[in-house]
Amino acid sequence: MSVVSFPxxxxxxxxxxxxxxxxxxxxxxxxxxxxxxxxxxxxxxTPSVFAFLKDNRLLDRCTFLASDVGSEELRFLHIGDPTLRVLGRGWGRSMLGQIETVDPHAEFAHSVGAQYAESIGAGEALFNRISVTGMGKPLVYTHALYGWAEGGRRAVLSAVDVQTLH
Incomplete structure (x- = not known):
């Protein structure tokens, strides 16, 4: 069950x-x-990044978004368990393969999307603590973001740790 309410x-x-x-x-x-x-x-x-995550049982803690070649729009390609626990499995099914901007939680998606974009250009991991209110139960989580831009494609891996749900 989702702890976040939908518009x-x-x-x-x-x-x-x-x-x-x-x-x-x-x-x-x-x-x-x-x-x-x-x-x-x-x-x-490369596929070895995902092999590492799978071999170390870390993939399910991550959400992965990537663009199509030549596109700026990031699509949800893998949604990890922490994100699904907060936003719900129904949300996850509806968003898999969709661009991040169609998320029904538009205000929240926009602020997090800005962090994704920054991580892609950073060349280094970014780490944030995020506090969200007004979208259901208040929550606090952290995410370590690592982004890539190569060959006309952009991607970001978000390692999410939910701290609290009030």
Missing amino acids: GAEPKHSAVVTVITRLTLADATDWQQVIAAECRRQRLL
Whole structure:
């Protein structure tokens, strides 16, 4: 069951407020640091990145988005368990293969999407703490982001750790 309400599902009581705080990767969990280190080590997005994640049982903690060649729009290609626990499996089924901007949680998606775009251009892992209110139960989570841009394609891997659901 989703802890986030969908637009129109219940009366709107307040605006969605997303507070993003940049932290250092040293603040990340051990497994988020391992993922960032492996992405940094491999530098290019290849099947070996996903083999590493699968072999170390880390893939289910990650959400992966990528663009088509020549497109700026990121599509959800893999949605990890932490994201599904917060947004719901129905949301996950509806968003798999869809571009991030069609997310019904538009205000939230826009703020997180800006972080995805920044990580793609960073060349290094980014680590943020995100607090969200006004979208159902308040929640706090962290994500370690690693982005790539190569061969006319963009991609981002988000390693999500849900801290609290109130």
